[in-house]
Amino acid sequence: DAKTTQPPSMDCAEGRAANLPCNHSTISGNEYVYWYRQIHSQGPQYIIHGLKNNETNEMASLIITEDRKSSTLILPHATLRDTAVYYCIVRGYETGANNLFFGTGTRLTVIP
Amino acid sequence: NAGVTQTPKFQVLKTGQSMTLQCAQDMNHNSMYWYRQDPGMGLRLIYYSASEGTTDKGEVPNGYNVSRLNKREFSLRLESAAPSQTSVYFCASSEAAIGGAEQYFGPGTRLTVT
Numbered sequence: 459d460a461k462t463t464q465p466p467s468m469d470c471a472e473g474r475a476a477n478l479p480c481n482h483s484t485i486s487g488n489e490y491v492y493w494y495r496q497i498h499s500q501g502p503q504y505i506i507h508g509l510k511n512n513e514t515n516e517m518a519s520l521i522i523t524e525d526r527k528s529s530t531l532i533l534p535h536a537t538l539r540d541t542a543v544y545y546c547i548v549r550g551y552e553t554g555a556n557n558l559f560f561g562t563g564t565r566l567t568v569i570p
Numbered sequence: 571n572a573g574v575t576q577t578p579k580f581q582v583l584k585t586g587q588s589m590t591l592q593c594a595q596d597m598n599h600n601s602m603y604w605y606r607q608d609p610g611m612g613l614r615l616i617y618y619s620a621s622e623g624t625t626d627k628g629e630v631p632n633g634y635n636v637s638r639l640n641k642r643e644f645s646l647r648l649e650s651a652a653p654s655q656t657s658v659y660f661c662a663s664s665e666a667a668i669g670g671a672e673q674y675f676g677p678g679t680r681l682t683v684t
Contacts, residue, residue, distance in 0.1 A: 492672070501574075501660050501675030502613065545612065559629075560605075560612035 462546045467565040470540075476533040478564050480546030483527040489550045491522060493531045495542040496563070502545065505531065536568045572596055574676035576661050582682045583651045591646040591679050593661030599674075601667040602644035603628075604636060606657040607678075613660065619644055620667035651683045 463481040470476040482491065492507040506513055506520045508529075513520045519532040533540055545563040577592045595602065600621045605613040605628075615628030619638040633655060635647045644663075648655060658680050662673040 494673075499658075499678070501662075501677050502673075504672040504674065507672060560614070562610075562612045 464564045469567050470536045476536040478531040481528045482548045489548050491529050492547040494545045497542040541568045576676040580680045588649050594643045595663040599663035601664045603662040604646045605660045653683045656683045
């Protein structure tokens, strides 16, 4: 699976949009982009995933560039409860999971 | 619907002791996973089970064994605990072990080995 690069930390004002970038320049055609988050000491929580097209759900939007080498997770109206570590993961479609790689993520702090 | 449950929540072991971490899911998922997370680090995959009756090694399998007891339950065993295994252990499940299938995580087991 392609590895990802994320900034180690970001701040965002409460009520503003939080835009979290992820670089995955070695991604291949059948690899999905996933986003998870981990609120302090809890188990990671699935947010969203996509293959080529932009995706939106009740939690967030995922924007994937046309060349698929980078993506951005958007939390449209950040709240204090969105303070967490956000992981960008790239994973292939093939059966198996022994190369699933979480990395160290981006620590997002939402400021009142 | 409890999702993914793990027991115990906390455990302290002495070096050389053994223990089994239990995980169960009620979402009828085929695939289950065990991860460990060390302080300040991301999650690392220990073992996974793509379907009932199968298990495979992940990134850091040494010192661990697993059992997929049935479709619901997936246990992780430490035969002879070492201080290096002090960590938070998370269990997860998904419909399948393929891309496009999101994983759901349990609350974690905090293990300290002295």
